[in-house]
Amino acid sequence: MTLKTKISTFRWISILEGISFLVLLFLAMPLKYFFDLPQMVQIIGMAHGVLFLAYIVGAVLMYSPLNWRPQTLLIAIVCSVIPFGPFYIEKKYL
Incomplete structure (x- = not known):
C-alpha cells in the first residue's frame, strides 16, 4: 500500500469518525433523552465505535510513515474524543 493510499484511507476514516461523532452527539x-427513542443511539453508537477504533489504529499506523512526533500522535488521539477534532487532524496533519 502506498503512502498516498494510506493517507487517503486515514483521511476518510477521520472524516467518517468525525461525522459519526457529531451525529451521535x-x-x-437528543432523540434518546428528549424523545425516549434510544434506537438511534444503538445504531449510530455501534458505527461510531467501529470508526473510533479504526481512527485510533489508523493514527498509530500513520505515526511512522508521516514522521509524526509523539506529540502529534497524542494530539490526534486526543482529538478523537473532541467534537470536530478529527476534522482538525484531517486538515492540519494529512
Whole structure:
C-alpha cells in the first residue's frame, strides 16, 4: 500500500469518525433523552465505535510513515474524543 493510499484511507476514516461523532452527539443523544427513542443511539453508537477504533489504529499506523512526533500522535488521539477534532487532524496533519 502506498503512502498516498494510506493517507487517503486515514483521511476518510477521520472524516467518517468525525461525522459519526457529531451525529451521535447532536442527533441520536437528543432523540434518546428528549424523545425516549434510544434506537438511534444503538445504531449510530455501534458505527461510531467501529470508526473510533479504526481512527485510533489508523493514527498509530500513520505515526511512522508521516514522521509524526509523539506529540502529534497524542494530539490526534486526543482529538478523537473532541467534537470536530478529527476534522482538525484531517486538515492540519494529512
